[in-house]
Amino acid sequence: MTDVQRVGVIGCGLMGAGIAEVCARSGLDVVVREIDDAALAAGRARIEASAGRALASGKITQEQHDAALGRLTYTTELTDLADRDLVVEAATENPDLKIALFAELDKVVERRDAILASNTSSIPIARLAQATGRPGQVVGLHFFNPAPVQKLVEVVESILTDPRTTARARAFADERLGKTTIVAPDRSGFVVNALLVPYLLSAVRMVEAGHATAEDVDTGMTLGCAHPMGPLRLCDLIGLDTLLAIAESLHQEFREPQYAPPPLLRRMTEAGFLGRKSGRGFYAYQP
Numbered sequence: 001m002t003d004v005q006r007v008g009v010i011g012c013g014l015m016g017a018g019i020a021e022v023c024a025r026s027g028l029d030v031v032v033r034e035i036d037d038a039a040l041a042a043g044r045a046r047i048e049a050s051a052g053r054a055l056a057s058g059k060i061t062q063e064q065h066d067a068a069l070g071r072l073t074y075t076t077e078l079t080d081l082a083d084r085d086l087v088v089e090a091a092t093e094n095p096d097l098k099i100a101l102f103a104e105l106d107k108v109v110e111r112r113d114a115i116l117a118s119n120t121s122s123i124p125i126a127r128l129a130q131a132t133g134r135p136g137q138v139v140g141l142h143f144f145n146p147a148p149v150q151k152l153v154e155v156v157e158s159i160l161t162d163p164r165t166t167a168r169a170r171a172f173a174d175e176r177l178g179k180t181t182i183v184a185p186d187r188s189g190f191v192v193n194a195l196l197v198p199y200l201l202s203a204v205r206m207v208e209a210g211h212a213t214a215e216d217v218d219t220g221m222t223l224g225c226a227h228p229m230g231p232l233r234l235c236d237l238i239g240l241d242t243l244l245a246i247a248e249s250l251h252q253e254f255r256e257p258q259y260a261p262p263p264l265l266r267r268m269t270e271a272g273f274l275g276r277k278s279g280r281g282f283y284a285y286q287p
């Protein structure tokens with residue numbers, strides 16, 4: 001059984017918002033922390049839009065919708081996470097930022113056996129753990145986008161993680177959030193991205209080389225292989241900046257050409273074509 005009741009979520013971008021929503025819809029008390037008021041308001045709007053969508057499609061009742069939103073508190077102060085049983089960090093994929101956050105969290109979170117988790121998809125959990133005085137309590141909880149829809153959570157155990165923390169993190173995600181967990185190694189890409197990213201990068205290279213259009217690649221994979229969405233739409237959903245960060249991390253770790261980010265991915269990211277979240281990636285999106 002899980003002993004987690006009070007959850008903190010750091011970062012309310014694509015992933016943080018989804019994770020906070022999943023936790024609130026599972027009956028947990030959730031404090032969401034963002035860096036400033038504007039980011040907080042944007043994150044809140046993201047959560048409310050997604051919960052509204054679940055309500056409109058009949059997935060949840062009006063009562064469940066209202067109760068879930070009522071369980072969320074928004075703050076810009078990290079100290080408001082002091083009484084949390086579990087914190088999931090879902091800030092941008094910047095190692096220095098995350099290391100600094102874990103060092104601060106270590107000072108702030110009062111319960112010494114609280115679980116300090118990261119949703120990182122590319123930064124070693126052991127590196128984050130070492131920024132704290134309780135490395136055994138640090139674990140990866142890697143959700144998939146959109147978090148309210150995708151059933152999987154990778155639980156990433158570092159060489160410093162106490163196996164009891166892994167077991168508690170799994171119980172939390174399996175029993176409390178109703179997800180299915182797999183235990184993944186603390187190496188870049190874990191399990192899913194190690195397989196998925198070379199495929200996505202291959203699709204970008206195909207478009208870059210003029211081998212096929214984005215539309216044709218996507219139609220090929222949705223209708224030919226029954227994938228729910230084609231690889232270029234999926235790049236746009238993940239965010240091209242996030243995909244670039246993951247590819248760079250995989251390439252740095254393994255030095256294999258399959259992980260090398262194609263120049264087109266870099267140029268698009270530099271130009272601010274980040275996919276759905278910026279309104280333009282391989283496709284254009286309505287705001």
Ligand SMILES: CC(=O)CC(=O)SCCNC(=O)CCNC(=O)[C@H](O)C(C)(C)COP(=O)(O)OP(=O)(O)OC[C@H]1O[C@@H](n2cnc3c(N)ncnc32)[C@H](O)[C@@H]1OP(=O)(O)O
Nearest residue numbers: 050053054057059121143144145146148149193228229238
């Ligand atoms: C990069 C990493 O580190 C890890 C990753 O995240 S890798 C990315 C993993 N994700 C994927 O591979 C996504 C693959 N795609 C899909 O699963 C689906 O295409 C999709 C769920 C995104 C959209 O599904 P769809 O059938 O095309 O669209 P749609 O009918 O609008 O949505 C299906 C359901 O998902 C829900 N949904 C879609 N997008 C959502 C979102 N952003 N937030 C919340 N719910 C969402 C909808 O409400 C809908 O629910 P109902 O069936 O109850 O109505």
